[in-house]
Amino acid sequence: LHTYNTIINGLCKIGETTVAAGLLKRMNDAGCQPDVVTYNTIIDSTCKDRLVHEALDIFSQMKGKSIKPDVITYTSLMHGLCNSGQWKEASALLNEMMGLNIMPDVVTFSMLIDTLCKEGEVSEAQGVLKKMTEKGVEPNIFTYNSLMDGYCLRREVVEARKILDVMISKGCSPDVLSYSILINGYCKIKRIDDAKQVFDEMIHRGLIPDTVSYSNLLSGLFQAGRVLEAKEVLKNMYTQGHSLNLITYSILLDGLIKQGCFDQALELFRDMQNSYLKPDLAIYNTIIDAMCKSGKLKDARELFLELSVKGLQPNVRVWTTIINGLCREGLLDEAYKAFRQMEEDGCPPD
RNA sequence: GCGUUUGAUGAGCGU
Numbered sequence: 001l002h003t004y005n006t007i008i009n010g011l012c013k014i015g016e017t018t019v020a021a022g023l024l025k026r027m028n029d030a031g032c033q034p035d036v037v038t039y040n041t042i043i044d045s046t047c048k049d050r051l052v053h054e055a056l057d058i059f060s061q062m063k064g065k066s067i068k069p070d071v072i073t074y075t076s077l078m079h080g081l082c083n084s085g086q087w088k089e090a091s092a093l094l095n096e097m098m099g100l101n102i103m104p105d106v107v108t109f110s111m112l113i114d115t116l117c118k119e120g121e122v123s124e125a126q127g128v129l130k131k132m133t134e135k136g137v138e139p140n141i142f143t144y145n146s147l148m149d150g151y152c153l154r155r156e157v158v159e160a161r162k163i164l165d166v167m168i169s170k171g172c173s174p175d176v177l178s179y180s181i182l183i184n185g186y187c188k189i190k191r192i193d194d195a196k197q198v199f200d201e202m203i204h205r206g207l208i209p210d211t212v213s214y215s216n217l218l219s220g221l222f223q224a225g226r227v228l229e230a231k232e233v234l235k236n237m238y239t240q241g242h243s244l245n246l247i248t249y250s251i252l253l254d255g256l257i258k259q260g261c262f263d264q265a266l267e268l269f270r271d272m273q274n275s276y277l278k279p280d281l282a283i284y285n286t287i288i289d290a291m292c293k294s295g296k297l298k299d300a301r302e303l304f305l306e307l308s309v310k311g312l313q314p315n316v317r318v319w320t321t322i323i324n325g326l327c328r329e330g331l332l333d334e335a336y337k338a339f340r341q342m343e344e345d346g347c348p349p350d
Numbered sequence: 351g352c353g354u355u356u357g358a359u360g361a362g363c364g365u
Contacts, residue, residue, distance in 0.1 A: 183360090210360095315364095
């Protein structure tokens with residue numbers, strides 16, 4: 001059973017939920033009865049594939065076989081429902097589980113808090129925090145990080161900072177994520193010096209900044225027009241042995257372009273094409289947009305055509321960039337043609 | 351005795 005569960009989990013984690021579900025069926029035939037772990041693994045993975053309805057079907061099957069769902073089953077399902085905006089259904093499940101005397105734990109509460117925060121409902125989230133504490137469930141680093149991010153999304157970075165201090169005073173040591181959330185928050189409100197200070201503070205506390213914390217700082221510096229400092233940070237990043245990923249590249253490219261260093265950006269783009277990293281749609285879109293906006297519509301259209309050669313299907317954002325580029329040049333007929341073609345290509349306009 | 355399988359948190363592009 002452990003072997004089956006381990007393999008099913010592995011399959012789910014590499015995106016083969018269907019194969020995993022097939023294995024679940026074969027277990028039944030092979031006389032090895034799946035348990036709550038088997039079902040939880042598949043239910044969670046099905047939810048993450050955004051097939052919450054199917055997950056609920058599997059949930060019913062499981063109950064039909066008298067396998068008792070536990071707090072993990074309910075948390076996975078509620079997470080799936082929340083991610084697809086089905087709040088009522090999620091709250092019905094919460095009631096159902098409590099009716100069965102299955103009490104939400106710190107993961108359940110943190111998930112709910114995170115969901116509320118992402119919707120901008122930080123005071124609601126604070127309410128949940130209060131409730132969980134009353135029930136004797138102590139918040140952990142996940143709970144605090146979600147709350148911090150919630151405040152940062154609302155640009156209430158001072159509140160986020162207070163949470164970080166609460167964490168420290170409660171002996172819940174902030175991790176790299178906590179700091180990178182705060183760095184991002186300060187960058188978004190253009191308080192770059194505070195962001196830098198938080199970055200240093202993180203190092204002083206013995207944490208090793210990762211690619212995300214560097215990325216946050218980089219994009220903040222670019223947005224503030226502090227290109228030289230950005231390059232300095234990039235150098236540090238290399239020195240510390242971090243390599244660039246697609247997101248870091250796109251931050252650099254976008255930053256260089258928006259600061260008027262188009263040639264440097266183009267050079268970086270060429271480097272990238274020669275590296276093992278294959279530019280994704282966001283990278284192409286950055287370059288295409290820059291070309292459109294600097295009167296190089298011809299180059300932009302060439303690059304756009306190159307996408308399908310590279311096996312990339314333009315998404316809504318890329319189409320919008322191109323349509324906007326055509327409109328700017330007054331080529332309204334061409335723009336309209338593109339508009340119709342995107343639908344034909346199975347990319348409905350938004 | 352212990353460990354071994356399932357759930358929660360951070361960065362990029364267009365209008």
